[in-house]
Amino acid sequence: ATPTSIMVGSGRAAQMGILFKEGKFLEILGKCKIVIMDKTGTLTNGKPEVTNIYVNRLSENAFLEIVGAVEQTSNHPIAKAITQKAKSKVHFLPRVNKAVSMPGYGVKAMVNGQKVIIANPGYYKKNNIFIPPQADSLVYDLTEKGQTVMIVFIDSRLAGIIAVADEIRASSIVAVSRLKQAGLGIIMLTGDNRNTGMTVARKLAIKNYQTEVTPQDKERIIQQLKNQGNKVVMVGDGINDAPALASADVGIAIGTGSDIAIETGDVTIIKGDLKRLIDAITISKKTMTNIK
Ligand code: ADP
Ligand code: MG
Numbered sequence: 001a002t003p004t005s006i007m008v009g010s011g012r013a014a015q016m017g018i019l020f021k022e023g024k025f026l027e028i029l030g031k032c033k034i035v036i037m038d039k040t041g042t043l044t045n046g047k048p049e050v051t052n053i054y055v056n057r058l059s060e061n062a063f064l065e066i067v068g069a070v071e072q073t074s075n076h077p078i079a080k081a082i083t084q085k086a087k088s089k090v091h092f093l094p095r096v097n098k099a100v101s102m103p104g105y106g107v108k109a110m111v112n113g114q115k116v117i118i119a120n121p122g123y124y125k126k127n128n129i130f131i132p133p134q135a136d137s138l139v140y141d142l143t144e145k146g147q148t149v150m151i152v153f154i155d156s157r158l159a160g161i162i163a164v165a166d167e168i169r170a171s172s173i174v175a176v177s178r179l180k181q182a183g184l185g186i187i188m189l190t191g192d193n194r195n196t197g198m199t200v201a202r203k204l205a206i207k208n209y210q211t212e213v214t215p216q217d218k219e220r221i222i223q224q225l226k227n228q229g230n231k232v233v234m235v236g237d238g239i240n241d242a243p244a245l246a247s248a249d250v251g252i253a254i255g256t257g258s259d260i261a262i263e264t265g266d267v268t269i270i271k272g273d274l275k276r277l278i279d280a281i282t283i284s285k286k287t288m289t290n291i292k
Contacts (some may be wrong), residue, residue, distance in 0.1 A: 001027055001287050009287035017059045017270040022213045025266040027197065027251050030284035033181060034233040035277070036222060036244070039190035039200055040148075041237030042254055043172045046077050046272070048164040050085040051147060054138060055160040063160050064078060065090050067152055070116050072097035072108045076240070079107065081164050082118075094208070104191040104214035106150060110282035117153040118162075121193055124151055135161060143195035146203065168203055175274035176204050189218050189244075235277065236265075252277065 001009070001110045006023035013020055019188075020026045055063045069084020071079040073096055079119045082108075086093060099109035100154045106119030117123075121139055124131055131139070131151065135158055142149050156279055179186055190207035197211030212223065222244055225232050234241070234248035237255075242264040245251030253265030257273050269276045 002250060005010065005287050009283050013280060013283050016276060016277050016279050017106065017273075019268040019270065021266050023270075024283050025250050026287055028284075029233065029286055030281055032233045032281075033183075033187045033251060034187065034225060034230050034232045036187045036189055036218075036225075036232060036234045036248065037206075037274075038218075038234075038236040039188055039192060039197060040166060041077060041177075041239060041272075043188065043200065043204060044166040044168050044184045044233050046237055047167065048078050048081040048148065048166040050081050050162060051165045052084075052142065052163040053160065055134075056135075056158050058154075061090050062106055063152070064092055065092070066111050066114075066116055066154065067118055067160075069093040069096050070099065070107055070217065072096070073109060074101050076101075076105045076107075078150070078164055078232075080233075082150075082162060091277070092190075099107055101202050102210075113155075114155050116159075116194070118150050118152060120148070129153070132158060132185075141253050144199060146196055146199035148192055148196050159170070168200060169272065169274070169275045171275050173204060175277060176206060178275070178278050180205075182281070187221075189213050189221060191240075193213070198287075215240055215243055222247045233277075235269075235274070252280075 006026055009026050010020045042045055047219045053060060064086040068083050071082040072093060094111055097110040105123040108117045138161060139149050145164050147163045152159045176186060185204055188206045190203050190211050191213055192211060194211045197209060201209040218241060222232055222234055231249045233250045233252060234244050235252045235254055236245050245265050250267060251265045252267045252269060254269045
């Protein structure tokens with residue numbers, strides 16, 4: 001494409017809230033046949049809300065103080081939801097030491113001399129930590145509904161379970177179906193639990209998906225597809241999938257209202273609307289065919 005056609009194309013895209021960082025991405029996008037999508041914040045709102053809290057031994061408020069304090073150290077959307085819930089119920093969050101975030105799993109820290117772990121079921125499985133059957137079946141029921149579940153351990157004992165729900169965006173359903181119609185392959189990758197991911201994928205009619213993948217796994221999967229000769233687009237919210245966005249042929253960061261990770265990604269879709277991806281692809285194809 002000529003510099004002029006690129007300029008015209010990026011200008012039209014910008015008017016629709018699609019920002020191409022460099023002309024070359026406008027040239028590549030229309031040639032990509034595979035679109036990888038993150039779940040949280042991309043296909044869903046990225047604004048999870050706490051729906052259920054189950055406590056073991058502690059009072060709900062004592063539990064919320066501890067988990068709220070620990071999650072305050074994390075900037076994950078789930079952490080924000082939990083902290084917000086805690087602050088709405090208790091006046092004061094205790095001090096936290098040695099907070100460690102475990103990407104793809106959760107967060108841990110010391111609170112009042114106690115060791116607190118807030119993590120997904122996959123973390124406990126991986127570390128061979130036993131979850132009592134009653135708690136396990138609760139987790140199963142919640143994830144079956146598409147909710148994301150965190151299990152909390154305090155000093156090596158089950159202290160409670162927190163479930164959050166993150167709505168699928170109406171625009172995602174339309175966008176996925178149109179992308180499929182356009183002949184693109186769609187793959188959803190999520191760090192979320194197997195059941196939760198499966199439910200969301202089913203609601204979106206996405207057949208190819210992988211769950212419980214870490215940010216590094218996402219990057220590796222993209223690299224593999226590229227090595228097989230595919231041109232790959234990755235769409236993410238940019239909060240924790242920067243490595244995956246960087247490894248794709250075109251990394252697209254999608255804004256979720258207030259948070260837009262413009263720094264990551266070759267293309268930014270300002271408003272969190274996946275339908276703009278279809279517009280971006282159309283503009284890219286036109287740019288490449290109209291003027292050689
Ligand atoms: P996604 O691919 O859905 O964006 P992430 O890699 O961001 O997933 O997170 C994967 C999972 O790790 C989340 O679904 C959640 O269970 C867990 N997780 C990550 N960070 C936190 C946190 N701060 N608190 C609780 N759970 C977390
Ligand atoms: Mg994410």
